[in-house]
Amino acid sequence: MKNNKNVFVVKHGDDWATKTSGSNRVSKVFDTQKEAIAVGRQQAIKNQSELTIQNKHGQFREKNSYGNDPKNIKG
Numbered sequence: 001m002k003n004n005k006n007v008f009v010v011k012h013g014d015d016w017a018t019k020t021s022g023s024n025r026v027s028k029v030f031d032t033q034k035e036a037i038a039v040g041r042q043q044a045i046k047n048q049s050e051l052t053i054q055n056k057h058g059q060f061r062e063k064n065s066y067g068n069d070p071k072n073i074k075g
Helices: 033-047
Strands: 007-010 013-021 029-031 050-054 059-066
Touching: 007 033, 013 033, 013 059, 029 033
Parallel strands: 007 050
Antiparallel strands: 007 013, 013 029, 050 059
């Protein structure tokens, strides 16, 4: 069954974390943003949802879709 919970990579104190939409708590905490992105990407693929990545200043810098994208655009 498809789980459309979007995944976010967010700054968490001095660390980085993954968080799913609809949750008040982070899923898992990582030492580096690179580690958080790798796990977040796998979660988004599994959920067939979107991965949104936050930069160190709290602004969202990137968004990737891993689900049913309504647009017929490659990439």
